[in-house]
Amino acid sequence: MVKAMLYGFFKTKALGWTAIAVLLAIWQAGVSSGLVTSPELPGPVHLMDVWYHELLDQTLATELIKTLGWTLSGFGLAVIFGVSIGIVMGCSRIANGLLEPFVELIRPVPISALIPLVILFVGIGFKMKLFVALLGAVFPVLINTWSGVRGVSSTLRETATTFGLNWVQSVTQVYFPAASPAVFTGLRLGLATALVITVVSEMIAGSSGVGFYILSSQQSLGVDQMYAGLITLALVGYGLNAIFVLIERWTLFWAMPDVRSV
């Protein structure tokens, strides 16, 4: 019984969460005992208190809503473009031959390096943030959709053919569902990248958002607020991923070996 519980503990995320709790406790103990006195490293209890109040008095909450708004809008556009182009590239050799060099040429360029170029064309307003988030998310979505559709087994493709499905029916009823685990991985990566790149764009050329909040706090010696911004980003990133994991377990259970083996 004890052995089974220990085995379960070491096999699950409980191990990682315990390690985090231990590290935070050591950090807090160091600050409380006076061993750590650096103003750059306040204790975690104090930081959580600051974070809570910053969120409550809406300074941080307002910035967070803006960041999330740009991230999700850019991500939404990236899903539309990435999934549809990925499907077309995965299904059509001509489209693949035409578009693959474009994708392979632009993809390796760090999206943050493209921010100055985007500013040049659309200025530093919301269009820039939207476009940058779109650029950040579109490649993971597109490439995963593309490889997912290309990876659909020939038997499944031929099943669609022998049942007389036309192109649209094949895509919607066979290729897309079969590729959906890969598409979903792309969505997860795309959303995470969109959040990162939105924050970077706020730091480089923004006047609002969590990225701007973190940078301006650091520049005006608001170390506590800077940490509060970082905590917010960590929690938002974790929360978004957790939502994706839930949706994945709910809709794509058929593709999960651990569920299938039950």
Next chain:
Amino acid sequence: MKHVRGLLDGEARPDDGRILDPLGSIFVHNISKIYESRRGAVAALAPVTFDVASGDLVAIVGQSGCGKSTLLRMIAGLVNPSAGTIRIGTQKYKGAPPSVRYVFQDYASSLFPWKTVDENLQFGIRHSAPGAQIEDVDAECRRLRTLIALPDIGQRYPWELSGGMQQRVAIARALAAQPKIILLDEAFSSVDALSRSKLQDMTRTLWRQLGTTILFVTHDVEEAVYLANRILVLGPRGGGIIADIASNLPMARTQIETRESLEFLAMRRELINLIQA
């Protein structure tokens, strides 16, 4: 070419004696396949000509690489022939003929893992062959599940079933479309021996009940003899048809008695000699 007997006459008829649909007949005329590669042209199948009467149950056997799967895939419209024509009923088709359904060897990749058994069957019903008449989809799913002797698995997913059960569902999904012709490509070779025997018996029973034309490819000589009313033997390395043999086994067959009968053993010997010659 050794021609023992031509198209079967009164024998290959369903039990209910109804008139068989002309769309269930296959006419293959001088069909061949040549693959172009960097090293030059490779003949996958020399020109072959044969007919399959509506409602017949015909096997194609031969060594690996003889072109039997290529031939079946050309009839299904999955591979374009290099030359020759194929007619289903009176019509020539480019692509997949609407009254033909294909059952793959790889059942695990052919069934949709994101759909339950009933949803897989509903897919077959939704994409049915022309002239299919299905009014109550749920009742049709129940009927199909009963046909394959798996009445209680409607809500299960394919990956929750054994290999033999999955292949039975794949056959039921093909039948769901009410096709005139079913093509089976090594459909029983990926399941265990016991499931294989059950699938063979189920196939013959369904064929006798429904009267659907069945053309199947197998590398297993005994399977061909046990199941088919007529066997086409392909020569090695795409050599075309070297024999067309009509079965003299009785319509009602059982795994033990039929396989032990002198007729069965004689046919088996004849086929092995032909294939290994």
